[in-house]
Amino acid sequence: MNLSLAIARWRVSLKTFPALLRDAFNYIRFRRMIFHRKDILDHGIAQIEWVNPRQALERIHHYRFPDTPWPEQQSLAIELAPDCDGLETMLLGLICRISHPYAIFEIGTYEGRTANVFALHSPPECKIFTLDLPPDFSGPTRFAIERGDRKWLSKEGTALGCRLGKLPYKADNRKIEQLFGDSAAFDYTPYRGRMDLVFVDGAHSYDYVMSDVENALTLLTPRGFILLHDFLTHAGVTLAAIVLRQRHDVVHIAQTSFAVLFPKQP
Numbered sequence: 001m002n003l004s005l006a007i008a009r010w011r012v013s014l015k016t017f018p019a020l021l022r023d024a025f026n027y028i029r030f031r032r033m034i035f036h037r038k039d040i041l042d043h044g045i046a047q048i049e050w051v052n053p054r055q056a057l058e059r060i061h062h063y064r065f066p067d068t069p070w071p072e073q074q075s076l077a078i079e080l081a082p083d084c085d086g087l088e089t090m091l092l093g094l095i096c097r098i099s100h101p102y103a104i105f106e107i108g109t110y111e112g113r114t115a116n117v118f119a120l121h122s123p124p125e126c127k128i129f130t131l132d133l134p135p136d137f138s139g140p141t142r143f144a145i146e147r148g149d150r151k152w153l154s155k156e157g158t159a160l161g162c163r164l165g166k167l168p169y170k171a172d173n174r175k176i177e178q179l180f181g182d183s184a185a186f187d188y189t190p191y192r193g194r195m196d197l198v199f200v201d202g203a204h205s206y207d208y209v210m211s212d213v214e215n216a217l218t219l220l221t222p223r224g225f226i227l228l229h230d231f232l233t234h235a236g237v238t239l240a241a242i243v244l245r246q247r248h249d250v251v252h253i254a255q256t257s258f259a260v261l262f263p264k265q266p
């Protein structure tokens, strides 16, 4: 091998070494977390109440509007955009419709699919704030990013917020405001106490979910609630929900990866 090529390669590997070391450290840390908490996970999941999607909607309605009985004749039919299929998207639209939010905060914009669902199914005066890391973000983040989250961060083959601004009615598009920053370091001051619904769908590590939920709690109106995505599909989210259940009502919506957190006042 040519000597200069060998030196160049060696330099590159020296440069990437700290990143490799950090990755390895995070990976070991994550495996240890799962290993040590496997019993907590197994035991804790069994403790979390689950309800079917219809019961979840009634629960949310009763939490939001305790003096109004569930309107039995209410239509639960919902129109889906052609590229938004599946029970979760439909349920997200219904949750939005029956909870009648005037402001929603989403952590984790990605292409803007769920922000669009909120815009389509919320009252005309609703504002939707959706937060993600800036497109050119190169780190570091406040907490470690899990290996499995890299694909969401890199947006390979797609772009941050690329679906936004494309709904058929301009008024729906205008409801959405994109925000940029690390969810654990973002200044939430202007949004505190104003959100009827916070959707936590950002980084999936335990540290991030706990931090996002702690911030989300400060954003809520008195009858506001939090929707967690990826419960049961990600260990960090699942563990966070189990821990949060000790302080709040947490309900899993069966057949989905949604968990609803109804805050208990301290």
Ligand SMILES: C[S@@+](CC[C@H](N)C(=O)[O-])C[C@H]1O[C@@H](n2cnc3c(N)ncnc32)[C@H](O)[C@@H]1O
Binding pocket: 107, 108, 109, 110, 111, 112, 113, 114, 115, 131, 132, 133, 141, 149, 152, 153, 181, 182, 183, 184, 201, 202, 203
């Ligand atoms: C699962 S995707 C969100 C999907 C989106 N809610 C949807 O379904 O349309 C997670 C998003 O969280 C973002 N994210 C990850 N870590 C973050 C952080 N520390 N702060 C803000 N956003 C973050 C990623 O960039 C990614 O776009």
